[in-house]
Structure formats: C-alpha cells, structure tokens
Amino acid sequence: MQTNLVGWFEIPVTDMNRAVRFYEQVFAVQLLRRPMGGLDMAWFPAKHGASGSCGSLIHHPRHYSPSSTDGVLIYFTSQAGDLALELSRVEAAGGRILQPKTLISKEIGFMALFLDSEGNRLALHSRA
Template identity: 30%
Template sequence: MSSNTPEHAAVWFEIPVSDLKAGMAFYNAVLQTELVETDMGPQTIGIFPNKEPATGVAGHIYAGNPGVAGKGSTVHLAVQEKLESAMDRVVENGGKVVSDIVTIDSGRFVYCLDPDGNSIGLFN
C-alpha cells in the first residue's frame, strides 16, 4: 500500500435538501437517529451522528438545490437494525425504494430516493 493511501477513501459527504427541517425529519425517521442541527456560519446544517467524529467518515444535510431526481452520486448510510424496517420508513416518510435488496460479502443494501430525489443507499 502506498504511503499516500488515506485511512478512508471518503471523509465527508453533503446531501442537499430543499427544506432542512423536513430533511432532518426524514433522515431521523429512516435511520432511527438524531441529526445534530449546527450553525456553520453561513448556514445551518444537520450533521449525521458519528461515534468517532475525529477519525470516522461523517456528513451532513443542508438547505440547497438537490439535483435531478435519481441522478448523481449515491451515499450509503448505515442502518443498525433490520433493513426491511428501514425500507418501510423510507416510504412512510415520503421517499421511494428503487431496488431490491442486494446481498454482497460484507452485508446487504438497497437503493432509495429521499423526498428530494437524492440517491441514497441503506446498508447493513
């Protein structure tokens, strides 16, 4: 491995939502967690909780301009309990499940769209 190889390939992600409060409610419900609303100077964001904020991969949502629904990058978010339950919460909270569950050696995931059309993966 090269000495230039980082510990994590990704270090931070941002998901634009049309309404911060509504976005936080969606992700809180789906992930069964509490995003932390934080004033970051020019704007307020909702930070995804992380057990190791100094060394782990983290991210946030912010009030911005979501791209075209279903286009662009896909951020995979950790689900701590049964994947099927999280899929139900996606639909119950205004999102869409857009794939079947995919099983790979390291776990299972499903592709979804949040209410703004952002592509997300739910992984466990």
Template identity: 35%
Template structure:
C-alpha cells in the first residue's frame, strides 16, 4: 500500500484577500492560483496535486483569521463518513458535515474532545 501524507490540506483564513495575497506571494516568492465556489474564495499555493500536500488562503463565512484561524485537514483516505462516525463515538463534535468540493472530493470539520478544530478530506 502506498503511504500517503497525514495532512491533506490546510487553509489560512483571511479577511483582506488582496493584502494577504500580496503578503504570501512576496514572502514566499510564489504566485497563488485563484479559485472560488459558492461558499469560499481561495488562493491556492502551488503544489504537486498527485503527491503533495496543498493549501490556500481562504475566505468563507464562519472562518476567521487570528487564534484558531488556520485549519489543518487530515486525509480520511476514502472513509470520510466512517471517520465522522468514529469522531462522534469518541467524544468529538462534527461542526460541518460532509460537504462536496467538486471535482476535489469532500470535506468536513470537527472539534476534538479538547475543542481543537480539525478538518478532514477524502476524494470519496
């Protein structure tokens, strides 16, 4: 079995996307790639989609910069629903249910038993 990265995705939440775009592009010498859907505006950091861990600057309702303003997404490796079930059984709280992100799979958010927000992602 091919080993996968534990982290599948990260999001750095922003209020002023133009300011943050300039900051990260200048600080890291990269060009961020714009992407948007009905729920979020994103600027994607360049990455190898087949083997790499990706991430973006993100602007969406309910997600604020500052303390707790970065979301790490763990890879559910094709078992998003099973992972959510186990999160609930182990004392976690699902804060955003399975949500499609066509054509990039699905994501969900939960809080662990100590209140840490965590995202999970899966292609199916």
C-alpha cells in the first residue's frame, strides 16, 4: 500500500484556547478538542482518502514547547488553492508573516512562512 511518509504531526501550544481560535480563523475550519489524560489536543479536520497528513495542536508543558527558529517546519496546503487567502488572515488572527508569498518554481508553486499565535514557525504552500 502506498502512503505519504508523514503520518501525523503535532504543533506545540502554550494557550490552547488562543491557538484553536488562531487556526480556526486562518484556515476557516473547526478543530476537535480532545483532552487525553495529561495532554490537551485539538485535531485538525481529516478527510479520509484525501492526500496529506492529519495532525493536531498539543499542550503539555513538560513535553512540548513552541519554537520560532528551531525544529521541524510544517507546510500546510492551501485549501483555497492560493495561499494568499490564508496568509491574509494570519495577522488578524494573532500571528505574524515572516516571508510573503514567494515563488519556489513554476513546477512546485509558491510558499510563505508565518508565526502562529503561539510562536511556532510554519509554512503555507499552493500551486497558484
């Protein structure tokens, strides 16, 4: 069976309510909040059979810490088809744009970098 290499991702947060509001506003989606023992998680919507990877926001002060300069960089695929739409919502939702929409190549498309409300450095990608 062929699958994408990334099977799950977790984005560390310090304030779950603030982070949920940020991602719901930027991506116009609803996250599903799931406290699990010592963890507080908010799952991104998943469409079975769709390409891409599922993931969540996660709060656990001992094991997870947001990072703006170090660590893994997660690329979100623009659901609008043009990352300019989601990027235009970042600052109003409490984030900061680090790199505006930038052409990678004609074959690959565009990317942008931003900080979320928690200080995590993340990216957006779109073909247009």
